[in-house]
Amino acid sequence: MDARPNDLQVAPFFADIAKGPEGGQAHWVTTSDGLRIRVGHWQTKTTTKGTVLLFPGRTEFIEKYGPTASELAARGYAAVSVDWRGQGLADRMLPNRLLGHVDRFTDFQKDVAAVLDLADRLALPKPYFLNGHSMGGAIGLRALMEGLPVNACTFTGPMWNIYMAPAMRPLGKLMGKIGPAIGLGGKLVPTTDLDNYALINPFEGNTLTNDPVGYQFMRDQMTAQPDLTLGGPTIQWLGEGLKDCAALAAMDSPKLPCITFLGTQEQIVDCPAIHDRMARWPGGELVLLDNVQHEILLETPKVRTRVIDRMCSLFDQYC
Template sequence: MDKSLMDLTPAPYFAEIAEGPETGQAHWATTDDGLRIRVGHWLPTGDEPVKGPVKGTVLIFPGRTEYVEKYGPAAADFNQRGYAALAVDWRGQGLGERMLADRRLGHVEEFGDFQKDVAAVVKLAKQLKLPEPWYLLGHSMGGAIGLRALMEGLPVKACAFSAPMWGILIPNTMKPVARVLGGLAPVLGMGDKRVPTTTQGHYVETAPFKGNTLTNDPAMYQLMIDQLKAQPDLVLGGPTINWLSEGLKECETLAERPSPVLPCLTFLGAQEQIVNSAAVKDRMARWPGGELDLIDPAQHEIVMEGQETRRRVFDKMTQLFDQYR
């Protein structure tokens, strides 16, 4: 047996809640700084509508609070179009090693630490011999992580983003306060305290479907609720002050850098209320050959909207990827 495969360590994968392809598996990966993260993947079976060799693998970089199983339906959509898919539990969320004793606090020491997770994902994907070429789908916080990874040479042929966190939607008048608070918090021992306006539990645990800021599709919203009820260890609450401070700094740093020379398609919901839509539009206006697709109606979770929206989005993404095989 290939020694690289012998070195793999299986991780839990909750197929009963994922609603993903039957091929779903998960493995542990260890980062250079010694943290354990979880990586899930799904391979087409050959029975999909698209026949022939697998076209490649989509590396899915999830947003804050997310976890592998949430992307089971997305993996099914990619498999049906001939693509394998991979998703990761970043440090501090899902079954990835949590950063604080209170596992419901979303925390990171430095935003650049997520690139160590990216390196571990790439290493594991090579060990698994996931079909090449590779492509990227970055959602929300995963859009910020993914953009930096592209700038630093992530080996993909093309990329797509869904409501990428290239700016955090907070009032401009509050940004200086957030920066000052972020600077003082470590000195005052408050960097690991939750941002006061956020909840201890996951958003879907406390917010009813009516008026939610994630999706217009009740079935997808219920799926998220059911997943977290079934597996409470996946739950993540609000971010810490340090996460917010680091996130704002990362968005500002990325905004100053040129866009990668890489085919790019970005989806943004017309009803977006979580990331800064202006920052997304600004980035795409200066992405050579990039395209911004404004989806109406859609909120933040564009790949978890209704069936027609998802069909449109996955068709368009894979049509882009098809061009760069």
């Protein structure tokens, strides 16, 4: 289990803020288009059932998934997560590192390929499973459609469409389409902020979690390691995200066991798109979580335990 290829490039890993299983590590990997991204993994002597690929959302980074990795390790699973291009310690896409940007949403699949390559080189236990959160749900869904080698999958608040107020949706679509064409693709979406949401908004009235401990955990991580912080998205990101979500919506669901968890207080991603996808996922299950917001894996301990128990119960059937 401890054998490691000699050519791996060790990357910074902030175990003190991750609060994951002991022995967590991170490595630099290079994508097929030459970007450097960071991949983290947790493996212990007892994580022999398989490995869960934890695909993070926008603004997120490896260390945020430390507590989830601990929960998975307690149930026998290793875990891998990633700093997608443009966030965390991965190469940022614009000189202003606080701008959340991507050239094309399909570029994230190059990051997925690099994650899988590292997992194989590390000989992490198989089979592989997937949990995609928020933007990671969109990246994960496309990866599944393109043959991601997992035995089963789960999603938490997946971004299968971008939430916008009904009155704003036509303007958002137009801005995402026209903005890049007239040289505004690298500009911040006007309704967002360069500062990270959790750092500038108090817990009271937040749109992420009902658990004050989970909310403070996110704030403390970014305060301790400011380089991990990301602000609002660019117009290019918005346009590309809308385009990729529309393309995915037109495709059939993968023939793969799936559970999707959605909070009844979800305010970040588009809920109708999730209901639509799961209604046409053969054998898929949509679990609605009462009084739960977007950050399902940073909700109250009772919610987290329920979700991860269900998640691992599914994975256990396909080990």
